[in-house]
Amino acid sequence: MSFSIYDPFWVSFRSVILTLFLTAIGWSTYLVLNKAKSPSFWKRDIKLFVSAGVISLATYLAVPDQWIYFGILHFIFIASLMIRPFCKWPISSALMGAVIVLIYHFTTWLSFPNAFSTITQYISLPQRTLDIVFPFPWIGIVLMGPLLGYLNWHKLPVPNFFGTHVLAFMGRYALPIYLLHQLVLFALVATFKMVLSHFF
Template sequence: MDALRGIAVAGMVAYHFMWDLNFFGLSSVDVTRGAWRVVARAGAAIFLLLVGVSLNLAASRRPSPAYERQWRARGLKLWGWALLISVVTRQALGEWFVLFGILHLIGTALLLAPLLWRWRHLSAVLGAAMIAGGQVARHIPVSGPWLVPLGLAPAGYQTVDYFPVLPWLGVVVAGLYLGQRLDLVGRWLAAHGRAPLLLVASPPVWLRPACSMGRHSLAIYLLHQPLLLAGFWICGYSIW
């Protein structure tokens, strides 16, 4: 899981680097479509699936009050960072600021996690319904920004980071379903004397950098863009 998370983070950093190159006129590659858009969406989907899988792991390793406190604390922490990002990007980017980005979404998912866990037997249906609902919501016209977090955005809405509840919370819920299935497979293997190798073996040397990135994904997410922009600023390019 750490390795997959690290690979997703590496893809995010590469995508944002290319976005910056395009923004400063140093590259003509349109990262909002084609292969780079696939990289961005696939990385986000992997990351959010792993959030759902992690919810299942947390609930299976700790008693009920403990994991619910953990989810609440982490959700509030992420929302604190998310609000800071909103404030900073509002000052730096104006109308393109991050109103509801991926940190807002993950913070929301963690705050809703106790409810999602109680409904875990419906996670396959609920996740599919949310993903489908997102495809419907994007075509519903609205006049203001108040429903942007739900996935209902006014025509022409532009932002540098947008992961609304519909459909993206559905990906987290799909990860919760996947985590339950993996848990059943692990139990079956253990019952038949076959330890699930991927859960107990140390990662090979070549995979350890990705594992390290995965374990520090929040710090990388918060710091990578300021560091990239600082590098461009040193080279004479600034967003102001």
């Protein structure tokens, strides 16, 4: 199969996925901080830290010339620490996030096109990586998350049917699903290829 990851469709598709992931970070953090008497994040922090480390180790062993050293899980770990002080002021947090996103898209102030190549010059990292998430504009998306909790979007009525329950299940177990989905997809593709090669 041959396709370009720079095709506008795939770039937009990735942006949608990242937006869903990252608004959920700020959103869920706001809910925990405002509903728990003594909120504790240490279990989640450890899970994210270990999972990010597993991703780095696995990709280093599998593809050492493109291993992931700061992908989506690494960014989520850092962002989940950074968002906590801002959750006390969800409206201000959202405005700050919106300003960051607007500045990124309409100016060059937060664009650092040579950052990747500069980093790899001074630190022994691969010239290419399977996944990398730069701080901008994505920290702005995280900052918008608390507003969704403040507006009680999680209390909006949703249809009660099988698909809703499936999505709710996936939301509750998002991290293990994320960690395992590549293995499942590779297995399915390999099986599909074997079946095709058998008949053609």
